[in-house]
Structures are given as C-alpha cells and as structure tokens.
Amino acid sequence: MIRQEITKLIEKSIKELQKRKVFLDFDIPEIKIEHPGEKAHGDYATNIALVIGKRLKQNPIEIAEKLKYKIEDAKCKIIEKVEIARPGFINFFLSPCFLARELKRILKEGNRYGSSKLGKGKTAVIDYSAPNIAKPFGIGHLRSTIIGQAIYNIYEFLGWKCIGDNHLGDWGTQFGKLIVAIKKWGDEKNLESLSVNNLEKLYVRFHQEAESNLQLEEEGRMWFKRLEEGNKEAVKIWQACVDISLREFGKIYKLLGIKIDYTFGESFYRGMLKNIINEAMRKKITIRSEGAVIIKYPEDELPPAMILKSDGATTYLTRDLATVKYRLKRWKPSLIIYEVGADQTLHFQQLFKTVELLGWKRKEKFFHVVHGLIRSEKGKFSTRRGKTVHLEEVLKEAIERAEEIIGESETGRDLSEKEKKEISEMIGIGAVKYNDLSQYHSKDIIFDWNKILNLKGNSAPYLQYTYARCQSVIKKAKLKIDPEKVKIVDLKLEEKNILGLIYEFPEVVQEAAEKFSPNLICNFIFDLAQKYNLFYDLYPIIKAEDGKLKIFRLALTTAVAQLLKNSLFLCGIKVPEKM
Numbered sequence: 325m326i327r328q329e330i331t332k333l334i335e336k337s338i339k340e341l342q343k344r345k346v347f348l349d350f351d352i353p354e355i356k357i358e359h360p361g362e363k364a365h366g367d368y369a370t371n372i373a374l375v376i377g378k379r380l381k382q383n384p385i386e387i388a389e390k391l392k393y394k395i396e397d398a399k400c401k402i403i404e405k406v407e408i409a410r411p412g413f414i415n416f417f418l419s420p421c422f423l424a425r426e427l428k429r430i431l432k433e434g435n436r437y438g439s440s441k442l443g444k445g446k447t448a449v450i451d452y453s454a455p456n457i458a459k460p461f462g463i464g465h466l467r468s469t470i471i472g473q474a475i476y477n478i479y480e481f482l483g484w485k486c487i488g489d490n491h492l493g494d495w496g497t498q499f500g501k502l503i504v505a506i507k508k509w510g511d512e513k514n515l516e517s518l519s520v521n522n523l524e525k526l527y528v529r530f531h532q533e534a535e536s537n538l539q540l541e542e543e544g545r546m547w548f549k550r551l552e553e554g555n556k557e558a559v560k561i562w563q564a565c566v567d568i569s570l571r572e573f574g575k576i577y578k579l580l581g582i583k584i585d586y587t588f589g590e591s592f593y594r595g596m597l598k599n600i601i602n603e604a605m606r607k608k609i610t611i612r613s614e615g616a617v618i619i620k621y622p623e624d625e626l627p628p629a630m631i632l633k634s635d636g637a638t639t640y641l642t643r644d645l646a647t648v649k650y651r652l653k654r655w656k657p658s659l660i661i662y663e664v665g666a667d668q669t670l671h672f673q674q675l676f677k678t679v680e681l682l683g684w685k686r687k688e689k690f691f692h693v694v695h696g697l698i699r700s701e702k703g704k705f706s707t708r709r710g711k712t713v714h715l716e717e718v719l720k721e722a723i724e725r726a727e728e729i730i731g732e733s734e735t736g737r738d739l740s741e742k743e744k745k746e747i748s749e750m751i752g753i754g755a756v757k758y759n760d761l762s763q764y765h766s767k768d769i770i771f772d773w774n775k776i777l778n779l780k781g782n783s784a785p786y787l788q789y790t791y792a793r794c795q796s797v798i799k800k801a802k803l804k805i806d807p808e809k810v811k812i813v814d815l816k817l818e819e820k821n822i823l824g825l826i827y828e829f830p831e832v833v834q835e836a837a838e839k840f841s842p843n844l845i846c847n848f849i850f851d852l853a854q855k856y857n858l859f860y861d862l863y864p865i866i867k868a869e870d871g872k873l874k875i876f877r878l879a880l881t882t883a884v885a886q887l888l889k890n891s892l893f894l895c896g897i898k899v900p901e902k903m
Contacts, residue, residue, distance in 0.1 A: 326422070353376070355372050372414065388413070392406045426826065427823065431805060434886060435886075435889070442482045443482050447486075449660045450663065452488065453490050457566050458499075458520065461714070470896060471663050471695055473582050473583075478833060478837045482837055498544075501548075502527050506526060515568075552637060597643065600646050604631060607683070617632035621677055629641050640671070648660070660690050662692045663693045664695075665694070695765045729785070730744055730751070735902065755777050755785055759784075786850075787888055805879050813872055819859060819863075819877075826884070829848065832845055852888070
C-alpha cells in the first residue's frame with residue numbers, strides 16, 4: 325500500500341542522513357502517516373520531524389527540510405511534490421502517475437481490488453447472531469447478525485481463514501420453564517404444529533402465572549435439571565423447540581443473505597462442563613459458597629462469577645468456557661471475535677479473565693465487539709402493523725416500502741414484475757443493513773424509515789442508485805475499456821477529487837478490520853458516491869470532447885462502480901444493475 329511505500333521512503337532517507345552524519349545515530353521511532361484534514365495540505369502527512377526534533381533537541385522545521393531534500397532526491401514516482409508545514413509536518417502530494425496506476429489496478433483487479441494476504445495462515449473465529457431458541461428472531465438480534473457477517477467478510481477479504489459460529493441460546497433454566505408451560509398449556513402430543521410465536525406466548529404465560537403461583541419457578545428449575553440429566557420426555561420437548569426455531573431462523577438468514585459456517589448451541593458443550601468445573605477447581609481459581617462453585621478474581625478486579633449453582637445446574641459462563649476450549653482445540657485460531665450487545669460486557673470481561681487464569685490463553689487474542697440498541701425516533705421501536713419488534717415483519721415492511729419507491733420512479737415503469745420484486749428486496753434489505761452498518765457499532769442507532777430509504781442521503785438506496793447510474797453509463801457507451809490505454813488528461817477538480825479518494829480503499833478495509841468497524845467502509849463509499857454524482861452532473865462522459873477524455877471518464881466511472889460493489893459486498897449488500 326502507498327502508506328507503506330512512503331514509510332519506507334522516510335526510513336531510507338533517515339538512514340542515509342545518519343550515515344552521512346547529518347543526524348546522530350538513534351533508533352528510528354515509529355513513523356506515523358496520516359491523511360491531512362484538508363487536501364490542500366497534501367494526500368499524506370507525517371510528524372516524524374517533530375518526533376526526531378524533540379529527541380535530538382533540534383528545530384523540527386530544519387529536520388523536516390533535510391528529510392524533504394533527501395526524499396525529493398530519491399525521485400520517487402509516486403510523489404509529485406513534498407511540502408513543509410509548521411511546526412514541522414511533512415506533506416506529500418501524490419503524482420498523476422501513481423493515481424493513473426491505481427485507477428488501472430482497480431480495472432484489472434475488479435472484485436479483488438482492496439483484498440490482501442495480510443491474514444494468510446491465520447484463523448479468526450467470529451461468534452455472531454446467536455438468537456435464542458423458542459423466541460422469534462427479534463430486531464435486537466439484527467445488529468449482531470449483520471455486523472458479525474460484515475466483520476467475517478472483511479477478514480476473509482484480507483486473507484484470513486474465517487470460521488463463523490452461531491452460538492445459539494438453547495440451554496438454561498428458561499427451557500425448564502418452557503417445558504412446564506408446554507406440558508400445562510400447550511399441545512404436547514403435537515409439538516411439530518407449534519410455531520416460534522406459540523412458544524414465545526407459552527413462555528410469557530409461564531411468567532404471568534408464576535407471579536401468583538410461586539411453585540411454577542421451582543417446577544421450571546426441576547425440569548431443567550431433568551433436561552441436563554437426559555430425561556427422555558424433557559429432551560423430546562426441548563428438541564422439538566430447537567427444530568421449530570431453526571426452521572424459522574433459516575427463513576430470516578435467507579432473507580438477509582447470511583451464511584454462517586457452524587451452528588452450535590450451548591447444549592452442544594454440555595458433555596464438557598464437568599471437566600471444565602473440575603479443571604477450574606483443580607487449578608484453585610474457585611471457591612465454594614453455599615454449595616455453589618464461584619470464580620474469584622485476583623484482587624477483586626471483577627465481581628465473582630458462578631460456574632456451578634447450588635442445585636448442580638451449570639451457568640452461561642460454564643458453557644462459554646467450554647465453547648472457548650472447543651474452539652481453541654478444533655480451529656486453533658489467532659483471533660476470537662464475539663459480536664454481542666453491550667449488556668454482556670461484564671460477562672465477557674469475566675470470560676476472558678477466566679480463560680487467562682485457566683492458562684488456556686497464549687497468543688490468541690479475544691475481542692468483544694459491543695453493539696448498542698436499535699431505537700425509533702420516539703424511543704420505542706414499532707412498525708405500521710403495531711408495536712412489534714419481530715425482525716421478519718420489519719424486513720417485509722422494508723421490502724414493501726422499497727416496492728412503493730420503485731413503483732413511483734420513472735425507471736420502475738420499465739421493469740418487469742420479477743425485476744421489481746428482486747430489486748425491491750435488494751433495496752429494502754440493503755437499506756436496513758446499511759442503516760446499521762453505517763453507524764459506529766457501540767452506539768445506539770435510530771431506526772427512521774424516511775432516512776433509511778432516502779434516495780439522496782447517506783443510505784443504501786442512494787449508493788445502489790449511484791452504482792446503477794454508473795452501470796447505465798457503461799452500458800450506453802458500448803466500449804470495452806483497456807486499462808493500458810487509460811491516460812490521465814487535463815484533470816477537472818471533480819475528477820481530481822475522485823482520483824484522490826479511490827486509492828484509499830485498501831487502507832480503509834484494513835482499518836475497518838483492525839477496529840472491527842464496517843462503518844469506515846460506509847463512510848468511504850458515501851463520500852465516493854457524492855463526489856462521483858457531482859462530477860456526473862457537471863461533465864459529459866460518453867459525449868466528452870475527445871476520445872482520450874471519453875476513455876478516461878469511462879474508466880473513472882467503471883472504477884467508482886467497482887468500489888461501490890466491493891464495499892457493499894463487504895457489508896453484505898447486493899447491488900442492482902438497474903434501478
């Protein structure tokens with residue numbers, strides 16, 4: 325990447341100045357290369373002269389001037405000019421030669437532009453989605469599902485071997501309660517006829533009845549203990565709940581375009597739980613308290629955490645510890661990422677610390693990517709059909725609203741019914757996804773239909789429309805672009821602004837991976853789409869004055885379309901060829 329090339333150029337210049345005794349010998353500090361806030365200050369800037377000046381107690385401007393002279397002397401083809409800015413910044417302006425090279429690279433590499441082999445030989449396990457069995461897929465699980473999938477896509481794009489693991493909530497005391505509810509008020513003899521909505525209603529009824537009948541809670545705990553012990557009746561009812569839920573979840577995943585490699589519920593690890601508890605006790609990181617087994621953290625840095633209840637039942641932490649051990653043994657990952665809500669922050673702090681105390685953690689890195697809540701403008705989320713937060717209904721409404729937009733557009737009149745249906749799904753689902761991914765994951769997000777489906781603002785439909793506009797230009801031109809014949813001619817400001825942005829894409833993807841932040845990619849393409857649409861409104865492309873200019877502008881249009889497609893692919897969003 326260009327940032328690394330500039331870093332090497334600075335390092336080489338410092339070493340040569342040291343060799344010639346212009347600088348004293350010193351270990352070269354970390355060279356930070358950033359994009360200036362304004363393009364007038366260059367494409368890249370570094371404060372290395374300030375760092376060296378402080379170390380050597382010399383004027384940073386003088387140091388910057390010496391480095392500038394040496395860098396310019398290297399006759400680097402990627403740098404057009406170097407400038408010094410007070411109090412000692414070195415600003416780099418990229419050459420038209422480099423910009424042309426990068427434009428050609430996009431055309432040649434296509435769908436792979438921005439990818440790399442940074443993660444070659446490394447494995448990342450990404451834990452995402454994780455809905456609860458016997459509950460409808462709610463709007464609350466949307467964030468984990470689509471942010472997790474985007475992180476998976478980004479890491480895979482950078483050469484990592486990715487393992488997506490859907491850690492289902494299919495175990496725990498709540499299933500004892502659900503078994504009681506099914507036996508008392510459900511159709512136990514015809515379990516397959518139940519839906520996830522039926523199961524949810526039964527679970528709600530259990531809690532309503534338990535308010536006046538305290539015995540029900542005890543029955544729930546008893547039936548979960550029977551389930552853990554393998555009682556046939558309990559297992560049969562529980563398995564029916566799992567099967568019903570998985571069928572429902574499959575519909576949602578298909579609609580969202582989500583593909584997860586493995587689906588292991590908490591129940592998958594129950595055979596490992598006894599060994600986990602024994603190992604924790606053997607390694608003396610636990611204490612006994614009223615019959616329960618508790619992890620006590622050194623110096624009380626975290627609240628104590630229970631791994632075995634006094635009635636012999638295990639906990640969420642016990643099952644998560646077993647999950648970690650399984651993942652470490654089976655996949656030997658360098659990185660384990662959990663995309664889970666902010667309410668689980670303490671749990672993951674306890675989990676990661678317990679893993680460390682058990683001595684399992686070596687070179688592996690563990691990260692909890694926190695997401696906030698989804699809210700409506702009024703605070704509580706709702707759809708036209710009432711106060712529901714069931715995700716399937718939200719997605720269907722998004723598609724319906726997209727259909728209305730297409731029906732009212734000029735282009736929509738020329739589409740077949742099949743095309744309208746396909747494009748409506750792309751726009752509706754894409755709009756919901758982008759509304760989430762374009763915002764920093766840890767913040768609460770506002771679900772505003774008008775903003776989400778806006779064809780002019782920072783939304784998926786706007787980006788999809790820009791992509792379709794590019795494709796329309798390329799199709800009308802009826803000209804295959806040969807990258808080698810693309811020449812950068814006398815650039816207009818708007819063309820320069822596009823060229824000055826597109827080369828940043830590989831950097832943006834890498835930064836999005838490092839910070840687990842797909843929103844950085846969204847920021848990039850929104851900026852790109854705005855710059856392209858301004859250029860499109862001002863200058864002819866197909867009817868450009870001469871052949872070279874026409875080829876260049878078509879190449880620019882093709883590159884913009886490619887970057888929109890690559891970026892939206894990483895976000896799990898499809899692009900329509902026409903719209």
